[in-house]
Amino acid sequence: MCMSKLCNRAGSDGEDTVCEDSPKMNRNRLGRIIRTVLAEARKDSRLICGLLPAIACLDKAADETIMCLLAESRPGDSSAHLQTVLLQAFCYENYIPVIKVDSSEKLAELCGTTSDGGGGVGCQCAIITRDLTIPWNEDDNYSPPMNDVEQSLADFYEATLEEYPSPVVKLPR
Template sequence: MYDESVVPVKMESFSGVAAKSPISQCIKTVLGRARVEKRLTIGLLPAIQYLSKNTNGALFCLTAAAPPGDSATHMQEVLLQAFCAENDIYVIKVDSEQKLKKLLGFSETRMDFSCILVHYPYTDPFSDSQEFDTSVLSEAENDLIEHCETNWDYAQMPVIKLPEK
């Protein structure tokens, strides 16, 4: 029986090994690693600013729904999601900005967590190549990519219910 807090998804990683954890746990793992490695851009406006200068550096864009009645933020999110899709950045919708804050250890801040960009892991900083070495991706990042690829063509993206802690 599946835990009701996650969207049940059967998937495989790129290595062909079945994913070991639900998507919400993959997100938690990816965010934790990216935070330690300083590969996050947090907030809707910082994300837009980052992407306006660097369309190739982001791997995932996690978004939480705008508060009801905030049509300006909703329009910015829709445009950001369209931009990400056009530039092959995986968009992942999550159920709560508050849960994103808690997962990253910022429960007491007033920062905007409606959007979080996860950048590619650092590769050779002296290389002139614009290609990223996907062999440095973690198992959780590969599982999350596979989840996104599976859901890429759906008209409505599934909303991932994040763990409380």
């Protein structure tokens, strides 16, 4: 039985199963959706890139944050791993969706923070803040308003909350 809004599980006959009352999300499109969300947020100056700037932003205005994209930690980098675990816990406590992505280098490229020299410079985390042009009546809704593309990522997050391990979205180049 499928409890989440969105499903993408294979049934016994090999076909993808879908909840009767919910649309099916093609997980292969998630990387492109993330690229679109990052491009829009970057254009509107709503994108905070990097672990320390993200932590500072969340400390000041967690209620203005709509989503966190978090790259998988590299093996052997225990300090970055500890910071990402704490960041993830903070987001969970504040009901901020956390979507894991496969590569800090690809995330940096999509955020526009790569250097010309390359060299594996990455971005561990990207925070997307709310669009101030979308009206928000805090009495009706406790979470910040999102556009349709951002909402589709939030729906994916909600649908996969009970999956273990958490799914990791493969980002496009």
